[in-house]
Amino acid sequence: MAEFFDVLSLPEAGRIITENWPRPAVKKVGLEEALGRTLAAEVIAGEDLPPFPRSTVDGYAVLASDVHGASETIPAFLSLVGEIAMGFPPGIEITSGQCAWIPTGGMLPAGADAVVMVEYTEGLDQETVLVTRPVAVGENVIRTGEDCRMGEQVLPAGHALRPQDIGVLAALGITEIPVFSRLRCGVISTGDEVVTVDATPAMGQVRDVNSYVLGAALKRRGVDTRYYGVVADDFIRLQEKIAAALAENDLVVMSGGSSVGDRDLSLEVLLSFPESRLLFHGLSIKPGKPTLAVRIGSQLVLGLPGHPVSALMVLEVLLEPVLPEGLRGTCTAVLTDNVASQAGRDDFVRVKVDYSSGVAKAIPVHGKAGLIRVMSEANGFIHIPHQKQGLSKGETVIVRLF
Amino acid sequence: MAEFFDVLSLPEAGRIITENWPRPAVKKVGLEEALGRTLAAEVIAGEDLPPFPRSTVDGYAVLASDVHGASETIPAFLSLVGEIAMGFPPGIEITSGQCAWIPTGGMLPAGADAVVMVEYTEGLDQETVLVTRPVAVGENVIRTGEDCRMGEQVLPAGHALRPQDIGVLAALGITEIPVFSRLRCGVISTGDEVVTVDATPAMGQVRDVNSYVLGAALKRRGVDTRYYGVVADDFIRLQEKIAAALAENDLVVMSGGSSVGDRDLSLEVLLSFPESRLLFHGLSIKPGKPTLAVRIGSQLVLGLPGHPVSALMVLEVLLEPVLPEGLRGTCTAVLTDNVASQAGRDDFVRVKVDYSSGVAKAIPVHGKAGLIRVMSEANGFIHIPHQKQGLSKGETVIVRLF
Numbered sequence: 001m002a003e004f005f006d007v008l009s010l011p012e013a014g015r016i017i018t019e020n021w022p023r024p025a026v027k028k029v030g031l032e033e034a035l036g037r038t039l040a041a042e043v044i045a046g047e048d049l050p051p052f053p054r055s056t057v058d059g060y061a062v063l064a065s066d067v068h069g070a071s072e073t074i075p076a077f078l079s080l081v082g083e084i085a086m087g088f089p090p091g092i093e094i095t096s097g098q099c100a101w102i103p104t105g106g107m108l109p110a111g112a113d114a115v116v117m118v119e120y121t122e123g124l125d126q127e128t129v130l131v132t133r134p135v136a137v138g139e140n141v142i143r144t145g146e147d148c149r150m151g152e153q154v155l156p157a158g159h160a161l162r163p164q165d166i167g168v169l170a171a172l173g174i175t176e177i178p179v180f181s182r183l184r185c186g187v188i189s190t191g192d193e194v195v196t197v198d199a200t201p202a203m204g205q206v207r208d209v210n211s212y213v214l215g216a217a218l219k220r221r222g223v224d225t226r227y228y229g230v231v232a233d234d235f236i237r238l239q240e241k242i243a244a245a246l247a248e249n250d251l252v253v254m255s256g257g258s259s260v261g262d263r264d265l266s267l268e269v270l271l272s273f274p275e276s277r278l279l280f281h282g283l284s285i286k287p288g289k290p291t292l293a294v295r296i297g298s299q300l301v302l303g304l305p306g307h308p309v310s311a312l313m314v315l316e317v318l319l320e321p322v323l324p325e326g327l328r329g330t331c332t333a334v335l336t337d338n339v340a341s342q343a344g345r346d347d348f349v350r351v352k353v354d355y356s357s358g359v360a361k362a363i364p365v366h367g368k369a370g371l372i373r374v375m376s377e378a379n380g381f382i383h384i385p386h387q388k389q390g391l392s393k394g395e396t397v398i399v400r401l402f
Numbered sequence: 403m404a405e406f407f408d409v410l411s412l413p414e415a416g417r418i419i420t421e422n423w424p425r426p427a428v429k430k431v432g433l434e435e436a437l438g439r440t441l442a443a444e445v446i447a448g449e450d451l452p453p454f455p456r457s458t459v460d461g462y463a464v465l466a467s468d469v470h471g472a473s474e475t476i477p478a479f480l481s482l483v484g485e486i487a488m489g490f491p492p493g494i495e496i497t498s499g500q501c502a503w504i505p506t507g508g509m510l511p512a513g514a515d516a517v518v519m520v521e522y523t524e525g526l527d528q529e530t531v532l533v534t535r536p537v538a539v540g541e542n543v544i545r546t547g548e549d550c551r552m553g554e555q556v557l558p559a560g561h562a563l564r565p566q567d568i569g570v571l572a573a574l575g576i577t578e579i580p581v582f583s584r585l586r587c588g589v590i591s592t593g594d595e596v597v598t599v600d601a602t603p604a605m606g607q608v609r610d611v612n613s614y615v616l617g618a619a620l621k622r623r624g625v626d627t628r629y630y631g632v633v634a635d636d637f638i639r640l641q642e643k644i645a646a647a648l649a650e651n652d653l654v655v656m657s658g659g660s661s662v663g664d665r666d667l668s669l670e671v672l673l674s675f676p677e678s679r680l681l682f683h684g685l686s687i688k689p690g691k692p693t694l695a696v697r698i699g700s701q702l703v704l705g706l707p708g709h710p711v712s713a714l715m716v717l718e719v720l721l722e723p724v725l726p727e728g729l730r731g732t733c734t735a736v737l738t739d740n741v742a743s744q745a746g747r748d749d750f751v752r753v754k755v756d757y758s759s760g761v762a763k764a765i766p767v768h769g770k771a772g773l774i775r776v777m778s779e780a781n782g783f784i785h786i787p788h789q790k791q792g793l794s795k796g797e798t799v800i801v802r803l804f
Contacts, residue, residue, distance in 0.1 A: 034614075167612075207573055213565045217565040333734065
């Protein structure tokens with residue numbers, strides 16, 4: 001445990017990331033561009049929804065008191081006084097003993113307080129309808145404002161818009177939606193052994209995996225990603241690359257190079273920038289201990305581990321408080337094996353969630369940290385909080401899918 | 403149950419949709435555009451990964467047999483013959499009694515078969531290293547091809563690419579990825595009572611919600627969506643609108659207008675096109691009974707219910723077999739209430755999944771089908787298969803998140 005004494009807990013890191021996260025600008029987008037965008041302000045209903053009482057079925061608008069006690073043997077007789085046309089005000093009023101034909105979605109005529117489904121009626125002649133079942137007041141009707149009331153908050157600020165939310169905005173006629181601009185993030189891979197993906201690696205070299213993994217993970221959370229390629233562990237070249245990325249983005253994510261202990265080139269270079277401040281260096285999580293965060297002016301730079309699997313998991317964990325994906329990224333499952341963990345640090349264990357048995361099972365995916373394909377075999381990971389010494393087979397766990 | 407005799411079961415509908423789904427073209431995209439795209443062909447590793455044995459830790463490359471039985475009290479003494487530089491072949495060979503410094507990710511020198519972590523060593527002088535723990539053969543080493551072997555399938559055709567998959571492609575140097583082109587879908591709302599979102603509805607009218615809900619749901623599954631607006635229940639106008647949408651898209655999704663029984667204008671119009679064929683009209687699901695599918699030439703038209711909530715859920719269910727979102731869209735949760743259902747049909751019940759207690763709970767969201775905001779309150783729905791008569795409080799259910 002001694003090695004974790006000078007490193008930060010995950011909740012503390014989350015708080016620091018949140019405090020230092022770049023503030024995106026606010027812009028307006030139309031309904032067609034709103035998917036996945038984050039609301040920059042709460043949405044208040046400017047009107048009642050629906051603005052008039054609507055039928056939810058095809059049938060007859062009636063006064064409930066007129067059909068009280070109606071049955072197959074003793075039906076209620078009502079005189080048909082008209083037909084409600086879709087999209088128009090009724091133009092008629094119902095009084096006791098009367099009814100009007102109304103289609104699903106049609107506007108309830110004045111005087112009526114319920115709708116009888118057509119299945120429970122019979123047309124006796126052109127002017128008379130038999131009703132064979134009673135209805136309660138308000139039955140088969142959506143009242144004015146039942147969906148939402150004018151002045152009510154319908155969506156809070158900070159909410160990420162899903163199709164169903166966009167439907168609410170459309171219903172209220174809100175066609176200019178205040179959302180946060182997408183953040184721009186520069187992605188840099190470092191390491192003397194890393195070559196670009198189009199190169200043929202010589203012995204001892206590997207291709208740049210992290211740029212694309214981290215870039216896609218950022219993109220999936222709505223961040224615009226720019227790729228700055230690979231840079232060797234060289235002070236001047238690294239400084240130039242970071243300066244270029246800072247000039248064009250709100251934040252920068254780098255991977256490799258960062259390690260606790262010995263000389264840390266990334267950190268030295270980052271702290272050489274004016275107005276730079278170390279936020280943290282080292283986290284009590286596994287994987288991800290050698291993670292760093294530096295603030296440079298109003299911008300944020302994250303330094304992630306070099307192993308792609310570790311880099312991706314740490315990025316997902318760090319982004320969670322600032323760019324939540326909502327429940328899409330989470331499920332619960334039954335653990336299929338014991339998983340050991342060390343008290344005093346937050347462990348993250350890759351799992352494959354399998355639904356084939358009908359019950360979600362989380363199967364721990366083993367494999368060394370440097371392997372790449374295990375990333376793809378896993379579809380999520382579980383979090384063992386620092387207070388716990390592992391999880392037991394059969395336990396229900398919350399899985400973050402990725 | 404009689405009303406469901408002439409309608410189709412969900413699995414049958416899924417089979418029909420799958421058979422008649424438009425075939426997208428195949429194109430190549432780069433790693434930076436690959437997120438969320440579907441592989442049009444399997445991916446085979448063109449080389450071993452890693453192409454050489456790599457250390458997973460900072461330490462010393464050794465022969466395991468040399469440090470057998472080493473301990474704090476009786477350490478093994480090894481002569482240091484060199485240092486492995488990142489990104490270069492070792493240039494040295496280890497024989498018995500020798501070791502070489504190796505960084506994480508460095509290439510294992512010939513002769514060595516394991517790496518001792520630096521934590522379990524001590525430099526006695528410039529030429530001698532003490533090792534205080536034994537290692538097994540292969541310990542702290544990723545073998546050549548351990549990640550994947552040349553010729554092995556690493557990703558199957560039809561797989562939707564996540565960040566971690568893109569990492570695998572990058573590692574293998576696969577920079578031109580064969581994926582399916584995005585399908586283009588035209589979206590049409592029908593109904594005499596429906597006005598465009600920028601209009602102020604008169605009494606009896608409502609704004610077009612479905613275009614935006616369905617458009618966003620399609621977009622979220624990677625379909626390019628074009629909006630064709632609102633069309634009244636008029637044969638000629640509807641025919642013109644559908645013809646325009648068919649001319650520019652691979653498929654068309656319309657909502658409203660479709661209802662089982664009486665005259666069905668949408669169906670009449672669709673069957674007026676040359677080479678049109680009714681695939682189904684009416685499904686044994688709730689909501690969603692009045693759903694239809696028509697094939698026109700090589701194109702597909704889906705007719706969904708008019709209620710936005712129903713239209714969205716039916717679309718999600720119908721797209722599942724052809725455009726699966728994978729596990730991102732699914733979780734398990736404990737049902738908080740009994741939910742009734744009728745045998746003989748597939749029921750879908752909206753739920754709100756709540757994680758606040760630490761255990762995922764699925765809280766049924768009640769509300770009439772015509773309400774719009776309940777769509778937004780729910781974040782998923784559960785499926786009650788046709789064989790079941792409801793679900794009980796406390797049961798674990800699979801939730802499709804949306």
